């Protein structure tokens with residue numbers, strides 16, 4: 621069975637530089653800028669981090685130099701790639717300025733894009749992963765763990781998004797509208813910390829899937845369903861990182877700042 625553990629200890633995750641929407645207007649970045657702040661200011665650069673395998677969502681509080689070293693990349697060379705991509709005007713399909721949105725707009729955007737995508741895509745991936753495991757695990761036993769991990773990930777993601785949509789996001793909208801100043805069950809920091817732990821769990825599940833599939837690369841004997849599964853998982857991994865980035869690095873810090881001010 622999977623080596624994953626259920627969401628556990630808190631991440632202690634808050635970047636003091638990112639508590640204000642004003643910081644999203646930072647025009648340039650250096651090796652000392654956090655990777656989360658770079659993606660907030662320049663969303664299209666998420667693609668460069670994804671290509672390099674640098675985590676900018678749950679790992680978003682790390683300065684660029686530290687994140688590069690942690691993933692085996694030369695910091696100066698990576699900074700050069702980021703500057704070149706920015707100068708070339710690299711774009712992303714959903715290249716929108718989340719840092720400029722109100723919290724309500726951002727919560728609506730996350731639900732309408734990332735949550736809807738997960739709801740449509742994960743059941744399909746679960747079904748394919750199960751089918752591939754049943755038919756082909758005899759020749760690659762890792763397919764069984766892939767099937768189990770996708771299924772566990774789906775359960776966790778649906779449970780997680782239910783809490784965001786049913787409890788946390790409505791409170792975010794209320795507090796921004798001035799209609800609430802205290803979370804019903806204690807500090808708002810507690811459910812936010814719980815959501816961050818669950819993001820960490822999902823991110824580790826996807827990292828495990830990447831490991832079990834040799835970077836989502838099918839072998840020469842893979843059937844069409846197996847290939848479609850790995851393509852879908854690779855796309856899911858990229859979406860998850862953008863989804864978690866918007867919550868961990870923008871929505872949650874700004875909600876905490878607003879709740880503190882209230």
Ligand SMILES: [Fe+2]
Nearest residue numbers: 730781784867
């Ligand atoms: Fe979410």
Ligand SMILES: [Fe+2]
Nearest residue numbers: 784815819867
């Ligand atoms: Fe979330």
